[in-house]
Amino acid sequence: MQEWANQLCENRQFGSKMTDSKYFTTTKKGEIFELKAELNSDKKEKKKEAVKKVIASMTVGKDVSALFPDVVNCMQTDNLELKKLVYLYLMNYAKSQPDMAIMAVNTFVKDCEDLNPLIRALAVRTMGCIRVDKITEYLCEPLRKCLKDEDPYVRKTAAVCVAKLHDINAQLVEDQGFLDTLKDLISDSNPMVVANAVAALSEIAESHPNSNLLDLNPQTINKLLTALNECTEWGQIFILDCLANYSPRDDRESQSICERVTPRLSHANSAVVLSAVKVLMKFMEMLPKDLDYYGTLLKKLAPPLVTLLSAEPELQYVALRNINLIVQRRPEILKHEMKVFFVKYNDPIYVKLEKLDIMIRLASQANIAQVLAELKEYATEVDVDFVRKAVRAIGRCAIKVEQSAERCVSTLLDLIQTKVNYVVQEAIVVIKDIFRKYPNKYESVIATLCEHLESLDEPEARAAMIWIVGEYAERIDNADELLESFLEGFHDESTQVQLQLLTAIVKLFLKKPTETQELVQQVLSLATQDSDNPDLRDRGYIYWRLLSTDPVAAKEVVLAEKPLISEETDLIEPTLLEELICHIGTLASVYHKPPSAFVEGSRGVQHKRLTSSAGSGESVESPDTGSAAVSEAPPTVIPSQGDLLGDLLNLDLTPPTSTGPPPTTAPGMQLGAMDLLGGGLDSLIGDESEPPPIPLRTDTPQSPQPPHQSPSPPHYSPTELGGDIGGSPAMGTGFGAPPAAMPASFNAPISGGLDDLFDLGGGGGLTMGTYIPPKSVWLPAMKAKGLEISGTFVRRSGVIQMEMTLNNKAMSVMSDFAIQFNRNSFGLAPAGPLQILTPISPNQSIEAALPLSTVGPVMKMEPLNNLQVAVKNNIDVFYFSCQYPISMLFLEDGKMERQVFLATWKDIPNENESQFQIKDCHLNSDAASNKLQGSNIFTIAKRTVEGQDMLYQSMKLTNGIWVLAELRVQAGNPNYTISLKCRAPEVSQCVFQNYETVLKN
Amino acid sequence: MIHSLFLINSSGDIFLEKHWKSVVSRSVCDYFFEAQERATEPENVPPVIPTPHHYLISVLRHRIYFVAVIQSEVPPLFVIEFLHRVVDTFQDYFGVCTEAAIKDNVVVVYELLEEMLDNGFPLATESNILKELIKPPTILRTMVNTITGSTNVGEQLPTGQLSVVPWRRTGVKYTNNEAYFDVVEEIDAIIDKSGSTITAEIQGVIDACVKLTGMPDLTLSFMNPRLLDDVSFHPCVRFKRWEAERILSFIPPDGNFRLLSYHVSSQNLVAIPVYVKHNISFREGSSQGRFDLTLGPKQTMGKSVEAVLVSSQLPRGVLTANLNPSQGTYTFDPVTKMLTWDVGKINPQKLPSLKGTMSLQAGASKPDENPTINIQLKIQQMAISGLKVNRLDMYGEKYKPFKGIKYMTKAGKFQVRT
DSSP states (O other): OHHHHHHHHHHHHHHHHTSGGGGGOOOSTTHHHHHHHHHTOSOHHHHHHHHHHHHHHHHTTOOOGGGHHHHHHTTSOSOHHHHHHHHHHHHHHGGGOHHHHHHHHHHHHHHTTOSSHHHHHHHHHHHHHOOOHHHHHHHHHHHHHHHTOSSHHHHHHHHHHHHHHHHHOHHHHHHTTHHHHHHHHTTOSSHHHHHHHHHHHHHHHHTOTTSOOSOOOHHHHHHHHHHHHHSOHHHHHHHHHHHTTOOOSSHHHHHHHHHHHGGGGGBSOHHHHHHHHHHHHHHHTTSOTTOHHHHHHHHHHHHHHHHHTTSOHHHHHHHHHHHHHHHHHOGGGGTTOGGGGSOOTTSOHHHHHHHHHHHHHHOOTTTHHHHHHHHHHHTTSSOHHHHHHHHHHHHHHHHHOGGGHHHHHHHHHHHHHTOOHHHHHHHHHHHHHHHHHSTTTSGGGHHHHHTTGGGOOSHHHHHHHHHHHHHTGGGOTTHHHHHHHHHTTGGGSOHHHHHHHHHHHHHHHHHSHHHHHHHHHHHHHHHHTSOOOHHHHHHHHHHHHHHHHOHHHHHHHHTOOOOOOOSOTTOOOHHHHHHHHTTTTSHHHHHTSOGGGGSTTOSOOOOOOOOOGGGTTSOOOOGGGHHHHHHTSOOOOOOOGGGGGSOHHHHHHSOOTTSSSOOOSOGGGSOHHHHHHHTTHHHHHHHOSSOOOOTTOTTSTTOSSOGGGSSSOOSSOTTOSSOOOBSOHHHHTTSSOOGGGSOGGGOSOHHHHHHHHIIIIIGGGGTTOOOOOOOEEEEOGGGGTTEEEEEEEEEETTEEEEEEEEEEOSSSOBOOOEEEEOOBTTOOEESSOOOOOSOBOTTOEEEEEEEEESOSOBOOOSSTTEEEEEEEOSSOEEEEEEEOOGGGGBOTTOOOOHHHHHHHHHHSOGGGEEEEEEOSOOOOHHHHHHHHHTTTOEEEEEEEETTEEEEEEEEEBTTSOEEEEEEEEETTOOOEEEEEEESSTHHHHHHHHHHHHHHHO | OEEEEEEEOTTSOEEEEEESSSOOOGGGHHHHHHHHHHOSSGGGSOSEEEOSSOEEEEEEETTEEEEEEEOSOOOHHHHHHHHHHHHHHHHHHHSSOOHHHHHHTHHHHHHHHHHHEETTEEOOOOHHHHHHHBOOOOHHHHHHHHHHOOOSBOOSOOGGGTSSSTTSOSSOOOSSOEEEEEEEEEEEEEEOTTSOEEEEEEEEEEEEEEEOSSOOEEEEEESOGGGOSEEEEOTTBOHHHHHHHOEEEEOOOSEEEEEEEEEEOOGGGOOOOEEEEEEEEEOTTOSEEEEEEEEEEOSOTTOOOEEEEEEEEOOTTEEEEEEEESSSEEEEETTTTEEEEEEESOBTTBOOEEEEEEEEOTTOOOOSSOOEEEEEEEEETOOTTOOOEEEEEEESOOSOOEEEEEEEEEEEEEEEEO
């Protein structure tokens, strides 16, 4: 019995030996040691088994690199399998053991001379895969021989090896002349060699955009076309992709290439088919449209595209993304094939969504009935995303095919009757668009829509509904009640809804002024006084002023006729589309993004454009468009959430961003606020016989001349709409001009310049130290999903810093912080990104200091020293406003010369003088003077008249405005009198407040 | 080109990795896992996933994700087609393509992958060539190898790769020379509630099993070649001859291969073999629903409809189904809500039906969605498009081969909306 059991066990073992899975089971200790012994065994079979075990361990990611010398020792063998296995191992580990790898070189070199071409090829192939610099030197000679080998199998392997070598050491490949040899191989007699040479050259060309490696001329094209018919499917793809780069000389050449490429449309490999479609789509452009062949070709393109859609889902997906491009470029190809895009219920979601997109692109009057029936069917499916998109699609059909609009609206109404919440909301969003496209046509449905008011809980749907109510307020009897009902929870709404509600109520007021006055006042106060959202406040103020100053104008502005929305909103921009058509079948075509975005570290990708038949006879594409073309890439308009900042107010006050050069030196062209603040200074400076002292500072940003006096181009580019966002580059791209675009005089590093300044001139003035207001809470946690920000402003060594404490009171980690300022009175802007390097975990607080510059965009704020800030983190964007002490802006060189002071004082008209009382201040005049100097308020002279000290003081703001002050201190009287004179009297109030805080702290 | 390949099983383990260039850390798969988490169903993982430095292109086959990593611009279809080829090769070699089979043959798998791709460029993907390079494992060979120490790796040069007919190996010899062709058609159709056809098309293939000695040159002609709207050929087919004469002329690969796939989309040619009478309804306020389904033959040209399998995803609210089939068996999975009814053969005299009630969760509202009915079926000895092979001739060799042609129609994605 025992014996029998033993036998069974042995049999079992034998049975398990049948498979490789046994290699996975060796997990006991000393495994490496055991393998080592086996590798050094005399028995061939044992050796091979051991190598197999090693390979198996390697594949599952175990580290068996310690066995390197033992495995390499097995390399000198006649057994082909053992050799291959050792090669496999070498490729994997040579990098980590370069010195050991050298040991293998001799065997490689010997194998490259072997009689068996299979071994020669294998050796050269493996050598190329060993990515060790030392080995590559030894590789050159064998490779050169193999490239000229008599056996095409060796040559084609060697061709790929050049690409491998180039990847490791590009310079070596060029120096050794391998590129030329590779080019010669394009004319090889064997099609597979040609295909591999093309593949290798294409790969090398990717890192050499201008190298002209694939110099295509009619002779090489002919060679490629011949090889195309005879090489493998993969080779065909390489050759077709290469052909697509060629620009035929004329339409006849174009046609002859098309004719020879067309048979590839019947290939079983879908990648071959799609590459062939690319070549045909590109070369078709050159064919005259009246040519018979043109029509034939169009007809031939449809069936293969349709066939691609019956393939596996992932192939379908890629095909659909490309068909989306083809349909936009040449809708005629697939216009009769609508049905193949109908969705099967078990298609994967990514296929469903793409099909839906194409259905809408193909929708026309002829097939709209069918399409609508389908869409209605989809709207009852299970997948919520898909259902939403289907409902949206109905709206897009209505906008695209006018004749169908009525039917679409009734379909949407049917869907609303289903009362499925998300369907209703989606339907209302699209009905809003339909209203905009066809005004005054379908308003009869409003009543039905209003019935569903309560069920709307998504911001977009709420906003859409509010828009409808506002737009058609005159037809809805209880519009005021409806809007009022939204107003109750105003502060809980999302910004989108708040803005829409504000506008809708203003519209309502303009239409029915008598009964809605209260409502409009309520919303205006909610938007301006109770809100922290700068966009909302801006819009609120604009409306408020419009309504209070000129209601007629308000009516014209607010109730103006809206531009109709375009038929198809998501068409790809034509130049990009042309480029993508030239790249059909690539990743770029799947993502619908320019090809330059897809090559890692690429310096340039040839921008391809379709050459049309209009220019036939000439080869339009010039090879040197390479690297230069990248910068010409069409500006991508990425609507980001930052666009919120491009709000109504900004858009109204600034010239359009796209107007060429910024305005020139005329002061009138400066932004309004600049004029207010700095305009009066022209004469001040101009009148002086002696310019104010400005040692060593002519090129710092804080140059005392007002910016528009400077002969250099204007400093404030009005294109900088929202200011640069600090931190996230992704958000930054959406905004205005990058810092590099600033005029040269602004390029000096701000802090550096000011440090010098301070060292030279500041001296003892700062012994008292600057007054730093205590931190106050700017953004309460309640309003910012748990993020609390408190902070203050500091001026240290001429650098303004915003010091903040960020406190995470939420339950989740916060990260990805970025900050941005709204335009403000003195152009304060972050000088760098907000440096919060580590995420803030719950209940943690972090200190952050943000250096500020004063070269940002300018807009007058109320009060003057108000600053509106947007802080973004991984959760949301939050807005708050805070006020900075104006002394932050007082420059260290704000001490005027006596003469200048006197002249200026006289020159400023008396109406610009303001007088204030500072009460309860118990300092004597010297102490006060010292204290003020700490905040860069400099005493120029002191006079004592009848026991009253008169201090004459000056200060200079970062934008070049001088403020002159006379401070009267009477001994024994705690009340000071201060007179301020300034060309821009607006600042006086702020300056006074600053005096008060400095003196009292 | 293709940088690396990761194989991931359904529980999310990476059980095999292969790198053709430098090693890419397997952490790159984290992006794939993220996408997988977002997808509700395994099939819904998007096939192309961008990561900061790479792109992941994946296919799901036999519940294994084949994830290819690429670094530069590579046509995605190229990668997907290659992955399909990998799956086919595994299946060809090991009979099944499962995690177990791959692990059992990991060394062969590794050798295969090494031969299929060189530095990311496809090298040998034809099954014929691969089999010359690496012998498929058979129990007998494994045993012999274990005893004698011989190997799976072929010793000779894969000559086929260089010849004008790279798909056929030289020196093929058989004692019985046979050539079999299967014409298989699948109907994809969407039928609407009222029973009218919304779309219908036929995907057809001709699969061949040719075991002929030497270098035979075959021609195959159809009675009605104009039926075919779009054709994709095996590389062996001479395209010019087809264009000019609508005749398939080719030197066949050795063994099994797909000669042709075609597409028929002209709707009047697509016969719908079965009809479905259905009544699946719920009443407002009642927790009971009615289920009533009857199948019948429609356009079958006198052939019988077999192996009918009806499946339908019932609404989520359905708890149980209490049904009575007139023939066959049905199952209802209360978790996935999938109802399957194995009908078998349709007898035109006594139509199969499935009737009964479904019960909803107590108090649940009437479901919004209408279930779609999916039908599988087979009809032997008929190609539903009416395609017929006229004759098959052999040139170039002297012997007389045995020839056979079989027709079959299946349902592909055949869906009836209710």
